[in-house]
Amino acid sequence: MRLLAEDKKIALRCDTSERVYIEGSRARLKQVVVNLVDNAIKYTPEGGEVHVAVSEGDGKAILEVSDSGVGIPAESLPQIFERFYRSDKARTRKLGGTGLGLSIVRSICKAHGGDVTAESTDGNGSRFRVELPLSDGTSV
Secondary structure, three states: OHHHHHHOOOEEEEEOOOOOOOOOOHHHHHHHHHHHHHHHHHOOOOOOEEEEEEEEEOOEEEEEEEEOOOOOOOOOHHHOOOOOOOOOOOOOHHHOOOOOHHHHHHHHHHHOOOEEEEEEOOOOOEEEEEEEEOOOOOOO
16 A cells, blocks of 8 residues: 555555454455555545554554545535445545445444444545454464
8 A cells, every 4th residue: 555655645654563453354354454545545635644553442453544635524424334425525536436445344344343433524634443343362
C-alpha cells in the first residue's frame, strides 16, 4: 500500500508496535486492511496523510485507519456500509469503485465476531475503527 501512497505523495504512517493476536481467515482480514487503506489513499488529496494503528483495548484487537481526506458527509455516514451505496460528493465515479468495499469489510468483521465503525467530518477526513475479539496467540 505504501507504493500507492507514494504515487499520490501521501504520507502513510503505521503504528503497529504492539503485538495483537486474533483468530480468523488471513485472506479475509487482509482484505479488510487493504480495503480500508486503499479507500483512505484514494480519497485523500495529494500531500495528505493516512495513519494506520493497531492496538488492544477492552478485550478487543483494534485497527484504526484515519486520513486527512475529503471526508464523508454526515447524512451519508449511516449508509456507507450498505451494499452499492456511494456518497455522491466523496465517492465519485471518476475514482472508481462499486460501493461494495465497505459492505464487504463489515461482513468480514461480523463473520469474525467483530464490527467496523466510521467517524468523519465532510472536508476533514475520516476514521474507520475495526474491533475484533482477541486471541491468546497460542494457536498462531
